[in-house]
Amino acid sequence: xxxxxxxxxxxxxxxxxxxxxxxxxHELRAVGTxxxxxxxxGEFRPDLVLxxxxxxxxxxxxxxxxxxxxxxxxxIMLTARGDDFDVVxxxxxxxxxxxxxxxxxEVIDARVRAVLRRIAVPAGRGGTExxxxxxxxxxxLAVAKSGExxxxxxxxxxxxxxxSASPEQVFSRQQLLEYVWEHSYHxxxxxxxxxxxxxxxxxxxxPGSPRYIQTVRGFGYRFGPLE
Amino acid sequence: MKxxxxxxxxxxxxxxxxxxxAAVSAATTAALTYREARSAILQQAQDTAVSQFRxxxxxxxxxxPLDRVWMREICLTLARQGTSHTWTVFAEYGxxxxxxxxxxxxxxxxxxxxxxARGSAHGSFQRVVKNGKPWLTxxxxxxxxxxxxxxxxxxxxxxxxxxxxxxANVAAxxxxxxDGALPALLVALVPALLAARSVLRPVRDLRRAAAGIGxxxxxxxxxVRGNDEIADLAWTFNESSTKLQESVDELRRAExxxxxxxxxxxxxxxxxxAGMLAVTEVLDEDAGELRPDTAAAVRLISAETGKLAxxxxxxxxxxxxxxxxxxxxxxxxxxxxxxxxxxxSRRWEGRVTTELAxxxxxxxxxxxxxxxxxxxxxxxxxxxxxxxTLRVRTGRRDDGDRLVVEVRDSGPGIDExxxxxxxxxxxxxxAARTRSAGSGLGxxxxxxxxxxxxxxxxxxxxxxxxxxxxVDLPMGER
Numbered sequence: 001x002x003x004x005x006x007x008x009x010x011x012x013x014x015x016x017x018x019x020x021x022x023x024x025x026h027e028l029r030a031v032g033t034x035x036x037x038x039x040x041x042g043e044f045r046p047d048l049v050l051x052x053x054x055x056x057x058x059x060x061x062x063x064x065x066x067x068x069x070x071x072x073x074x075x076i077m078l079t080a081r082g083d084d085f086d087v088v089x090x091x092x093x094x095x096x097x098x099x100x101x102x103x104x105x106e107v108i109d110a111r112v113r114a115v116l117r118r119i120a121v122p123a124g125r126g127g128t129e130x131x132x133x134x135x136x137x138x139x140x141l142a143v144a145k146s147g148e149x150x151x152x153x154x155x156x157x158x159x160x161x162x163x164s165a166s167p168e169q170v171f172s173r174q175q176l177l178e179y180v181w182e183h184s185y186h187x188x189x190x191x192x193x194x195x196x197x198x199x200x201x202x203x204x205x206x207p208g209s210p211r212y213i214q215t216v217r218g219f220g221y222r223f224g225p226l227e
Numbered sequence: 228m229k230x231x232x233x234x235x236x237x238x239x240x241x242x243x244x245x246x247x248x249a250a251v252s253a254a255t256t257a258a259l260t261y262r263e264a265r266s267a268i269l270q271q272a273q274d275t276a277v278s279q280f281r282x283x284x285x286x287x288x289x290x291x292p293l294d295r296v297w298m299r300e301i302c303l304t305l306a307r308q309g310t311s312h313t314w315t316v317f318a319e320y321g322x323x324x325x326x327x328x329x330x331x332x333x334x335x336x337x338x339x340x341x342x343x344a345r346g347s348a349h350g351s352f353q354r355v356v357k358n359g360k361p362w363l364t365x366x367x368x369x370x371x372x373x374x375x376x377x378x379x380x381x382x383x384x385x386x387x388x389x390x391x392x393x394x395a396n397v398a399a400x401x402x403x404x405x406d407g408a409l410p411a412l413l414v415a416l417v418p419a420l421l422a423a424r425s426v427l428r429p430v431r432d433l434r435r436a437a438a439g440i441g442x443x444x445x446x447x448x449x450x451v452r453g454n455d456e457i458a459d460l461a462w463t464f465n466e467s468s469t470k471l472q473e474s475v476d477e478l479r480r481a482e483x484x485x486x487x488x489x490x491x492x493x494x495x496x497x498x499x500x501a502g503m504l505a506v507t508e509v510l511d512e513d514a515g516e517l518r519p520d521t522a523a524a525v526r527l528i529s530a531e532t533g534k535l536a537x538x539x540x541x542x543x544x545x546x547x548x549x550x551x552x553x554x555x556x557x558x559x560x561x562x563x564x565x566x567x568x569x570x571x572s573r574r575w576e577g578r579v580t581t582e583l584a585x586x587x588x589x590x591x592x593x594x595x596x597x598x599x600x601x602x603x604x605x606x607x608x609x610x611x612x613x614x615x616t617l618r619v620r621t622g623r624r625d626d627g628d629r630l631v632v633e634v635r636d637s638g639p640g641i642d643e644x645x646x647x648x649x650x651x652x653x654x655x656x657x658a659a660r661t662r663s664a665g666s667g668l669g670x671x672x673x674x675x676x677x678x679x680x681x682x683x684x685x686x687x688x689x690x691x692x693x694x695x696x697x698v699d700l701p702m703g704e705r
Contacts, residue, residue, distance in 0.1 A: 012502030020505040023512075080497045102501035102536045105508050173558055174593065188594060189556050218559050218590075 002116055005046035006030040007037035007063065008078065009055050013101070017050070017078075020105030026112070034058035038066055046073070048112055050099075053079040053090055061093040068094035074115045074154045078103075091194035096155040097181060098191075114182040118158040129164070132226045134203060134212065136164055145203060155180055155191075156199045163213060163223035172220040196221060237430065238423045245419030246412060253411050257404035265397045269354070272393045276314070277352050277365050280386045283308050284350075284367045293382060298325035305384065314388035320381055333387050335362045344368060344383050354390070361390040429457040433464060445472040490546040496539045503532045541668035545652065548675040555592045555679055557703065562587045562619055562630060569600045570617075579604060582618040589630050590703025595676040599684075602673040603634040603696045611636025611694055621702065628702040629682075635695045640688040649686045650674045673698075 004026045008014040011032075018030045029044045031037050034055045040046075049067065053060035064075050077090040077098040090098050096115050099108055128137045135144040143150045143160060152160065158180045163171065171179075173189040181191055196215075200207040214222055235243070283305050302316040306327035317326040317333050319341075324331040335357050343351040344366025352365040365386045368379045432449050439447035447468060449461040507529040514522040514529075547553045563583035570576050600617070607615045618633040641649060648654045653667040677684045682700035689695050 010498050010502070012499055013505070014502075016502035016505035019509060023509055078501075080494060080501070101497050102504040102539070105505050108505070172560075174560065189558050 001025060001027050002048060002112065003027045003044065003046045004029075004048050004050055004112060005037060005040055005044055006050045007032075007034060007055065007060070008050070008052040009033065010052075013052075013078075017105070017108065021109065021112075024105060024109045026109070034060070034063040037063060041067070041071075041073075048074045048076065048116060050076050050078055050108070050112070051095070053077055053086060061089055064090070064093040064095055068151075068153065070151075072151060072153060072157070074118070076111055076115060087188070088190060088194060091191060092198070094153050094198060096153055115154060117182070118154040118180065131164055131167065131212065131224065134164075136161065143203070150202050152202060153198070155195050156202070159192075159195055160199060160203070160213075160223075163221065167224040167226075168222055170216045170219050170222045176220065192221075238427055241423040241426065242416070242419045245422065246415060249412055249415035249419075250408075253408040257408055261397075261400060261404055264400055268393050268396055269390065272390065273352060273354070273363055276363060276386070276388060277350070280305075280314070280365050280384075281350055281367055284369060284384050287369065293320050293323065295323055295325055298323060298382070299327075301325075301384070302327040305386070314386040317385040317387065319383050319385070333364075333385065335387050336364050336366070336385055340364055340366050340385075341383070344385070345379075348379065361394050363388050363390050426457065429461060433461065436464065436468075440468055440471070445475055486546060486549050489542060490550065493539050493542040493546060496535075497543075500532065500536050500539060504536050507532050538668070541672060544672050545668055545675070548672075548679075553675070553679060555595070557590050558593055559588055559590050559703075560593050560596075562589050565593055565596060566600055566617065566619060566632075569597045570604070573601060573605075575604060575608070578608060578613055578615060580614055580616045582616065582620075584620050587619065587621055587630070589700070591630075591680055591700065592676075595679065599673045599676045599698060600632065600634075602669040603632075603684075603698070606669055607634050607636035607638075607694070607696070611638030613637065622699075626701070630698075630700045630702050632698040632700075633695060635689060635693055637691075637693045640692050641686060641694045643688075646686060646688075650684070 002025075004021060006014060006017055006021075006028060008017065008030065009032050014030045014032065018028050021028050029040055029046065031040055035058055037049070037051070038058075041049075051060045051063055055063070060077060060079075064077070067073055067075060075095045077087075077095040078101055079086050079090060079098055080101045087098055096118070097111055099111055127139065128135060130136075133146045135147070137143070138161060141157060141161075143152055143157065159176065162176070162179055173192045176192050177183050177189070180195075183191075196213055197207075200210050200213055203212050204210045211226065212223060214224070216222055287301055287305070298318040298320060302318050302325050305316040306314060315326065315328045315333070317331070317336065318324070326333070335355050337353060337355060340351065340353045343353075345368060348368060348370065350365060350367035352363060355362045355364055363386075367384050367386070369382045369384060371378060371380050429449075429452070436447045436449050445468060448465050451458050451461045451465070510525045510529045514525045517525060544553075563585050566581065566583060567576075570579055570581070604615060604617060614637055616633075616635045618631075618635075620631050620633075622629040622631050645654075650670050650673075652671045674684050677698055677700065680700050682698060684696065684698045686694060686696050
């Protein structure tokens with residue numbers, strides 16, 4: 001039973017989504033403000049946060065950043081605006097996925113489950129492997145750089161695990177989108193790009209000239225080769 | 228004149244006109260001066276010569292009968308006395324001829340002069356041009372006084388003198404006039420150029436400003452100099468551009484308002500729809516347990532909510548296109564694979580026959596391409612009839628490789644009157660079918676997406692009766 005925290009200021013959306021997801025077997029807590037959401041994190045201990053982008057007071061982007069500072073809790077943005085700017089801002093703040101309102105419960109449920117699967121299923125074989133200064137623990141789902149553990153969002157972790165499982169193999173954005181985000185339709189390459197940018201911020205020495213996650217122009221991304 | 232105007236610029240024409248006027252006035256002045264001066268010079272020479280000759284002739288004592296020797300004597304005497312003019316004197320009396328020169332008769336004296344000289348007691352004169360040389364010929368009858376009046380003696384004396392020195396003076400005058408007129412024409416060039424410049428510079432400014440307005444730089448204005456007609460024109464131009472700018476600004480504001488309104492409405496509709504759409508499944512699932520009437524109502528509201536959500540989504544998309552906020556996120560994709568996924572995700576695989584060229588890779592925005600294919604196929608399935616065929620092939624054109632996607636249906640085709648409007652927003656092909664399953668925006672959105680890729684989309688009827696939609700896109704650089 002996934003525990004979902006819904007942060008949404010509009011009562012009808014809040015109640016609608018709450019009702020729909022409950023019927024699909026989610027345990028739900030719904031709050032109206034970002035502050036109340038952050039407060040509920042401690043006692044409700046959700047598995048995932050559904051976060052509206054436009055909130056009174058503290059907005060969704062700020063809430064997302066606060067969550068990312070301390071935890072690897074999966075976050076899905078619920079946005080009424082599908083414009084590039086909003087989507088990218090939400091993704092850059094560390095969200096794992098985004099859903100444009102209005103959406104059917106079916107869709108929300110599928111996205112929630114997809115994001116949760118990312119951390120539930122370890123990618124590839126177990127054990128610890130070392131790539132340069134990165135230590136990847138596939139069983140323990142942890143990544144450390146120079147012995148220091150990195151705080152990665154679920155999508156970042158899964159992307160890194162997937163790429164590092166086959167070093168030097170080039171993956172197209174579409175392949176990554178399907179594997180990491182499980183989007184069967186033509187989702188958004190922006191998800192991949194935003195996630196790669198965030199991952200680079202955390203694992204690369206110089207994010208501008210990446211060593212681990214390299215861009216192959218016109219094709220996609222690959223892990224290594226590390227010289 | 229039109230041809231002239233067409234062939235030469237305003238500057239050339241202005242200068243030509245200026246020079247023409249200058250030349251005409253100079254020529255007229257010179258011609259009039261020349262004529263007056265020439266006649267004055269000749270008249271004076273002639274009057275002097277005639278009166279002098281008359282006096283000399285009168286002073287000669289004539290004794291009759293005359294003989295040749297005496298006549299020659301008189302001729303020589305008169306010729307000698309011609310002080311200011313060197314004249315040759317000829318004498319004619321009956322058949323007797325004498326002269327002061329070697330030849331006894333002159334070739335210059337005309338019969339008209341002879342007749343006139345005989346008839347007039349005061350003599351007569353004539354200017355003659357012989358072999359290109361001007362001559363003055365004077366005929367003077369001699370008289371004798373018999374107490375009761377003067378009687379002609381029958382002896383007529385002629386003086387023939389060249390007017391070459393006078394002619395030389397006149398020629399010098401012509402030369403002077405010509406030499407004066409040419410520099411005058413050259414000097415006239417200067418004001419001509421200045422005038423042309425003063426007219427042409429504002430005209431050039433005006434042209435540049437008009438071109439600026441044409442390019443959409445509506446804040447272009449001209450500096451108004453002076454207060455002549457050209458300045459008036461510049462002022463009018465400025466006034467017009469100000470008015471134009473105001474109108475355009477007002478139109479832009481109105482368009483912006485309309486755009487924002489559509490966007491705001493869509494946005495405001497979204498939030499309540501989000502709540503409604505989230506619970507429609509709940510309604511659908513439980514409808515079976517309700518009374519038939521209630522169940523029907525619940526299913527209806529659920530279906531309508533879904534349509535409304537699609538409509539709002541499409542409206543948002545259209546307003547993004549209108550606001551030019553739609554961006555392309557290009558990626559290199561396998562076209563056949565992409566099309567298959569589009570059909571798969573909408574569970575259309577069984578309803579659409581595909582002819583996909585394998586291994587075709589193109590640079591496009593996968594999300595937008597998905598929308599294009601889905602909207603065309605959806606349109607074919609809804610408004611046409613199955614079987615629907617989807618073909619993907621590549622083509623070559625001068626500007627590079629093209630990707631061609633064709634969607635055919637087996638329906639009745641599209642009414643010819645409807646065909647030009649098929650991509651219009653909310654255009655309903657069948658007026659009676661006021662509410663079709665689609666939002667009426669699908670094809671318009673497909674077209675906008677295709678345009679964003681720099682391609683075209685067209686609709687036509689096949690000879691077999693069905694409709695065919697063809698998308699032609701650039702393949703993009705590899």
